[in-house]
Amino acid sequence: MQEDLSTTSLFKKRMSYLGNGDQYFYKEPLHITKGEDVWLFDKEGKKYLDVYNNVAHVGHCNPVVVDAMVNQAAKLNTNTRYLHEHIVALAEAIIESMPEGLNVCYFCCSGSEANDLAFQIARNNTGNKGCLVTENAYHGNTTAVFQMSPEDCTANQRESWIGTIPGPQEYLEDEVRCIQKTKDQVTKLKSHNHSIAAFIADNIFSSEGIYLPREGYLQTLYALVKDLGGLTIADEVQSGFGRTGDFMWGFEHSGVVPDIVTLGKPMGNGHPISAVITTREIADGFNRDYGYFNTFGGNPVSCAAGLAVIRYIKDNNLVKHAKTVGNYFQKELVRTIGTNDLVKDIRGSGLFIGIEMKDDTITSSTVEQLMNNGVLVGQTGPNNNVMKLRPPMTFQKEHADFVVQQLEKIQLNF
Amino acid sequence: MQEDLSTTSLFKKRMSYLGNGDQYFYKEPLHITKGEDVWLFDKEGKKYLDVYNNVAHVGHCNPVVVDAMVNQAAKLNTNTRYLHEHIVALAEAIIESMPEGLNVCYFCCSGSEANDLAFQIARNNTGNKGCLVTENAYHGNTTAVFQMSPEDCTANQRESWIGTIPGPQEYLEDEVRCIQKTKDQVTKLKSHNHSIAAFIADNIFSSEGIYLPREGYLQTLYALVKDLGGLTIADEVQSGFGRTGDFMWGFEHSGVVPDIVTLGKPMGNGHPISAVITTREIADGFNRDYGYFNTFGGNPVSCAAGLAVIRYIKDNNLVKHAKTVGNYFQKELVRTIGTNDLVKDIRGSGLFIGIEMKDDTITSSTVEQLMNNGVLVGQTGPNNNVMKLRPPMTFQKEHADFVVQQLEKIQLNF
Numbered sequence: 001m002q003e004d005l006s007t008t009s010l011f012k013k014r015m016s017y018l019g020n021g022d023q024y025f026y027k028e029p030l031h032i033t034k035g036e037d038v039w040l041f042d043k044e045g046k047k048y049l050d051v052y053n054n055v056a057h058v059g060h061c062n063p064v065v066v067d068a069m070v071n072q073a074a075k076l077n078t079n080t081r082y083l084h085e086h087i088v089a090l091a092e093a094i095i096e097s098m099p100e101g102l103n104v105c106y107f108c109c110s111g112s113e114a115n116d117l118a119f120q121i122a123r124n125n126t127g128n129k130g131c132l133v134t135e136n137a138y139h140g141n142t143t144a145v146f147q148m149s150p151e152d153c154t155a156n157q158r159e160s161w162i163g164t165i166p167g168p169q170e171y172l173e174d175e176v177r178c179i180q181k182t183k184d185q186v187t188k189l190k191s192h193n194h195s196i197a198a199f200i201a202d203n204i205f206s207s208e209g210i211y212l213p214r215e216g217y218l219q220t221l222y223a224l225v226k227d228l229g230g231l232t233i234a235d236e237v238q239s240g241f242g243r244t245g246d247f248m249w250g251f252e253h254s255g256v257v258p259d260i261v262t263l264g265k266p267m268g269n270g271h272p273i274s275a276v277i278t279t280r281e282i283a284d285g286f287n288r289d290y291g292y293f294n295t296f297g298g299n300p301v302s303c304a305a306g307l308a309v310i311r312y313i314k315d316n317n318l319v320k321h322a323k324t325v326g327n328y329f330q331k332e333l334v335r336t337i338g339t340n341d342l343v344k345d346i347r348g349s350g351l352f353i354g355i356e357m358k359d360d361t362i363t364s365s366t367v368e369q370l371m372n373n374g375v376l377v378g379q380t381g382p383n384n385n386v387m388k389l390r391p392p393m394t395f396q397k398e399h400a401d402f403v404v405q406q407l408e409k410i411q412l413n414f
Numbered sequence: 415m416q417e418d419l420s421t422t423s424l425f426k427k428r429m430s431y432l433g434n435g436d437q438y439f440y441k442e443p444l445h446i447t448k449g450e451d452v453w454l455f456d457k458e459g460k461k462y463l464d465v466y467n468n469v470a471h472v473g474h475c476n477p478v479v480v481d482a483m484v485n486q487a488a489k490l491n492t493n494t495r496y497l498h499e500h501i502v503a504l505a506e507a508i509i510e511s512m513p514e515g516l517n518v519c520y521f522c523c524s525g526s527e528a529n530d531l532a533f534q535i536a537r538n539n540t541g542n543k544g545c546l547v548t549e550n551a552y553h554g555n556t557t558a559v560f561q562m563s564p565e566d567c568t569a570n571q572r573e574s575w576i577g578t579i580p581g582p583q584e585y586l587e588d589e590v591r592c593i594q595k596t597k598d599q600v601t602k603l604k605s606h607n608h609s610i611a612a613f614i615a616d617n618i619f620s621s622e623g624i625y626l627p628r629e630g631y632l633q634t635l636y637a638l639v640k641d642l643g644g645l646t647i648a649d650e651v652q653s654g655f656g657r658t659g660d661f662m663w664g665f666e667h668s669g670v671v672p673d674i675v676t677l678g679k680p681m682g683n684g685h686p687i688s689a690v691i692t693t694r695e696i697a698d699g700f701n702r703d704y705g706y707f708n709t710f711g712g713n714p715v716s717c718a719a720g721l722a723v724i725r726y727i728k729d730n731n732l733v734k735h736a737k738t739v740g741n742y743f744q745k746e747l748v749r750t751i752g753t754n755d756l757v758k759d760i761r762g763s764g765l766f767i768g769i770e771m772k773d774d775t776i777t778s779s780t781v782e783q784l785m786n787n788g789v790l791v792g793q794t795g796p797n798n799n800v801m802k803l804r805p806p807m808t809f810q811k812e813h814a815d816f817v818v819q820q821l822e823k824i825q826l827n828f
Contacts, residue, residue, distance in 0.1 A: 005499055005502070007497060010497055010499060010502055011497060013502045013505075013506065014497065014501070014502050016517075017502060017505035017506060017509060017517070017518065017519060018494075018501070018502075018505060018518065018519060018520070018712075019518045019519060019520040019690070019692065019697035019700070019701060019706070020494075020520060020701060020705060020706050020707060022701075023494070023495065023705070023707055024494075024495050024496065024497065025495040025496065029495075029496060029497045030496045030497065031496065031497040031498075032490065032492060032496040032497070032498065033489075033490060033498075034489055034490050035489070035490040035491065035492060040490075040492070040496075053492060053493070055492070055493065055709060055710075056491070056492065060490070060491070060492070061487070061488055061489065061490065061491065063488075066484075066487050066488050069484075069487060070480075070483075070484045070487065070488075073475065073480045073483060073484065073684075074475055074477075074480050074484075075447075075448055075449070075475065076446065076447060076448050076449040076454075076474070076475065077449065077470070077474070077475065077683075077684035077685075078446065078449060078454070078467060078469070078470065078474070078684065079467070079469065080432075080434075080437070080438075081437065081438050081439040081443075082438065082439065082443060082444045082445065082446040082454075083421060083424055083425060083428060083438065083443045083444065083445040083446070084445075084446065084447070085419055085424060087428070087432070088419070088424055088427045088428050088431060088432075091427075091431035091432060092427065092431060095431060103430075103431070104431065104432065104433045105431060105432060105433060106432070106433040106434060108524075109523035109524045109527070109686040109710070110522075110523045110524070110527065110708065110709065110710055110711075111709065112527065112708070113523070113524065113526065113527065113556065116556045116557055117555075119557065120557055120560070141531075141706060141707065141708065142527065142530045142556040142557065142558065143530055143533065143534055143556065143557060143558035143559075144556065144557035144558060145557075146534070146704075152704075152705070157703075157704075264709075265709055269491075270487075270491035270492065270710070270713060270715065271491075271686075271710075271715070272523040272686040272687075272710035272713075272716065273686075276433070278433065283433035286433070287433060287434060287436075289571075290560075290566075290571075291434060291437070291566070292433070292434050292555060293434060293437055293555065294524065294526070294555065295469060295524065295525065295678075295679055296469075296523070296524055296684070296685075296686035297524075298432075299684060299686075301684065301685070302686065
């Protein structure tokens, strides 16, 4: 399969053949050929500690997940118009992990599809069209969900049914002002004849700069949205599957129960699978008026991967592990670079940590230098000045130590 | 993985856990546990000739595709922010199969995602919002693409930017009237301030009742849409990858070149992968204003599956095979049941055949009886009276004979 292409000619071909060929990380794109647990290897065999890719949730090429997928792929892969065990077992495992009442699943292929479906369900249930999202939210890339992603969708591309409201950090600073801002957005939507169908939030607020919302934020908003006749959607594509420690799902930290939950990225450890979970009542209404069928969604191979992931998390106590190692990692970061003038804040939850730096240039430079030193991290936030640390859940304390060591080396050059 | 659940308790759990649990084929759902080439096997080991599932394009569990996927899954599965060979090799293979100028690919996970992206691209390129589709078209299930699917989206759910136009059969009957109808829809859209962004069609017109468009239909429409400033989208999710014989892509039968092509279902032989292909100029405009990133889209495992499928088709001359066996199959159907009073028409192209019957009740009954006799076929068309025969591309003449024999047996009971 053209394994002998040089990196240069591969790059040239990529830029020519792909519509979005320029969307690579780093000044010079990495040519990655192998993955193993928390490590990625480039073509020359150089190894990188992966502190960024949450899709490989239980480790790159986790043999338990690969085996489950492989065995099923050789046996049967077809659509859900026939009965099959795996989709039922996966739905059962997901429902068991959810608050009571969230007991119905739909399966799709991507987080975007899941959020798009969740929004269709919310519009159907409420009869309303409007949507509230936080000011720098990202929820995906379909026509509808792009609108719900102000991180990408600029104000002049935005349709009149979207209202953007302050994220958890601004709420902490001045709750009264934020509630007023939110109400103003509702009024603006109403002036366009849009009532609220849904409020959707990723509950680690990743693109807002990585915040686990403090006491009251989601409670206040959920109550407000309910009053307005809208549904609440918890987008767990980023915060789900134990990532944030303590709980399986991000919304649990806030003690709220959403009307709809969406799952994506980590769900199949890289295999394209996603899901929407809601109540029987909401689902029945949607099925009566619309219905939903997804050719690939919920196929036996996708569900084998999904089942293997959810069982691996449970069997290996990875939710607790994320908390233990995440706490250690944050503490070590605070101890070593916490007082550096270039570091403004270190925050997050479990194995989802943000390091807010002085500005985007310093952040980019740090991300690039860390890569040169064999550590892969990301960059996010409205000002692009937050380093995003979001490794596979099999990340250990020794890996945290390695990151800290490399960060300390770079500190010298700041 | 709960393999010991009885079919009854599996069914009960499915209905309880799945939002769309009732979407199974047949009065009593089949409990399928194994697939092999053109055969599916139920829990009791009864075998069924699969004359319906086009997703298992090169045969259920084709070992070449499974091996390619398995090997890659054990090695690396990550997103396209890094360089990798497979996405470039797959893009190259697709581009080679396309008319000149269609030389840029985007990768997604489902046909719905591909059609949604194609429409975003068309809207961006034209600055228009309107869309023309045929009157019973199906293009998928995102918020936007559901609108483009009048088969599912009822007139009262339809937004003002959708115009529905006659399919190829009505065109054949009265072209002048159909062109007028099409122009009327354009006028209706304009009255809502919508100019045409795109005309999208599945080029075997599956949900219209399975028609390979006759001479002139697509040419006339493509010229009209171009005049109106819109783009043409060929949805090859159904007709693609050699399915219709003679050509790799359905639109080639009509000698037209679309602005955008979308691929889906058969592309990964069941693995969730899809693509959008367009020109460099159109892609560059879209990337400048919007851009598109899909976490799972184009990952090395998906691309390994896609590459294996496209190579298998080529290595085994399956396009020619679809033509040969398809022609034989149609001829045998005409010879044996063609004069039956209940059969109104037998049509299609390659291994995509429609048998139009007297009414939907007779069609349902035939589909159900064929299943009992070990043959799986589908049902489609605006009046639900067309039997859909769309087997894996590895379908042989002996399989066609088996279907014909079973149909003849049922004829006795008509």
